[in-house]
Amino acid sequence: MxxxxxxxxxxxxxxxxxxxxxxxxxxxxxxxxxxxxxxxxxxxxxREMMTLVDGTTTTEFIPLPADFITPYTLELRQTSREPIEFITEERAREIRSSGNSDGRTRWFTIFGSNIELIQPPTGGNSLPYRLRYFQRIPxxxxxxxxxxxxxxxxxxxxxxxxxxxxxxxxxxxxxxxxxxxxxxxxxxxxxxxxxxxxxxxxxxxxxxxx
Incomplete structure (x- = not known):
């Protein structure tokens, strides 16, 4: 049948x-x-599992979509639309502890149910982003x-x-x-x-x- x-x-x-x-x-x-x-x-x-979401954030944390499985790319759209690099939480800790920052956000990691921007821009302004990710099958x-x-x-x-x-x-x-x-x-x-x-x-x- x-x-x-x-x-x-x-x-x-x-x-x-x-x-x-x-x-x-x-x-x-x-x-x-x-x-x-x-x-x-x-x-x-x-590829059929790929989708995207646009949003803004004022902090280093971006809530993951409810149907999120794994990231594909994340772009911060205030100036350049080039994707930033996904890194492990261990690598993120090393970067945080180094204390060195040139004001650019180059990396992100997954922390619990959030994306965490490593060395995020400061100032409290609204930061636009575009997340492409693999979503669960409906x-x-x-x-x-x-x-x-x-x-x-x-x-x-x-x-x-x-x-x-x-x-x-x-x-x-x-x-x-x-x-x-x-x-x-x-x-x-x-x-x-x-x-x-x-x-x-x-x-x-x-x-x-x-």
């Missing part, structure tokens, strides 16, 4: 599993599958349709079926579902990698015969 939304996904999984006693468990398999896909697809840097149980089920319904099916196999301790099926998932995720990763590469100028080439 064609899988196009949450309802058809649940129906497809019920047919695959052919276990009436698991009907109430199927939504939980989808939720568990989404949790793992969020981590794996963000690591694979799948939960299908709430959204009914999202970009992933439109782009790759097969990934939703095999990922949820894998969770069902783990629940049932069906060791024979687990390697099969894992292999299918890995193939689909790798194909999506390669597609995104290619689409995010800078594209050079296109030139016409003369075709010769003989």
């Amino acid at each position: 064609q899988v196009t939304n949450y309802t058809t996904l649940i129906d497809a999984l019920a047919q695959y599993l052919n276990r009436r006693d698991l009907t109430s468990q199927i939504p939980a398999f989808v939720v568990q599958a989404e949790a793992k896909l969020n981590r794996e697809l963000a690591t694979a840097r799948v 939960a299908l149980a709430t959204a009914d349709v999202n970009w992933l089920i439109t782009k790759s319904p097969d990934l939703y099916v095999v990922s949820s079926a894998l969770e069902a196999s783990l629940y049932l301790k069906n060791d024979e099926r687990i390697p099969t579902w894992n292999a299918f998932r890995s193939q689909i995720i790798e194909a999506m990763r390669l597609e995104s990698e290619q689409s995010l590469k800078p594209q050079g100028a296109l030139f016409a080439t003369r075709r010769t015969f003989g």
